[in-house]
Amino acid sequence: MPDLQWVGSETILLVEDEDSVRRFTRLLLERHGCRVVEAASPDQALSTAADFDGPIALLLTDVVMPHLSGPELAEKLRASRPDLRVLYMSGYPAGHGDAGVDDRSERPADSKAFHQGGFAQADQRGAEGIS
Numbered sequence: 001m002p003d004l005q006w007v008g009s010e011t012i013l014l015v016e017d018e019d020s021v022r023r024f025t026r027l028l029l030e031r032h033g034c035r036v037v038e039a040a041s042p043d044q045a046l047s048t049a050a051d052f053d054g055p056i057a058l059l060l061t062d063v064v065m066p067h068l069s070g071p072e073l074a075e076k077l078r079a080s081r082p083d084l085r086v087l088y089m090s091g092y093p094a095g096h097g098d099a100g101v102d103d104r105s106e107r108p109a110d111s112k113a114f115h116q117g118g119f120a121q122a123d124q125r126g127a128e129g130i131s
Contacts, residue, residue, distance in 0.1 A: 010057035
């Protein structure tokens with residue numbers, strides 16, 4: 001597993017509309033020492049981010065959600081948090097369901113059927129060099 005020391009001091013905004021996936025992902029992140037702020041919808045994420053006083057280092061979001069996609073959510077959040085890094089997760093196979101993901105500044109994660117090591121690697125990729 002890659003070195004994940006960076007995560008213990010940063011806050012991650014987790015946005016996922018599937019309760020079981022959100023709970024599992026939160027537990028996994030917290031096990032690595034992350035502070036997790038979670039939202040069950042893009043609208044809730046926008047409200048949560050607006051009310052959150054501290055910095056949010058990483059947006060970990062589903063790509064496809066009702067009413068607003070992950071990339072659209074990232075764009076809205078970056079209006080007030082321009083340094084926000086973004087890491088996507090998707091239940092779709094690679095290359096499907098990632099429309100709108102800007103590969104230059106954002107990283108698609110592995111599918112949601114990830115294992116702890118695979119997620120940690122994607123999480124580490126998301127922490128490196130994403131502006």
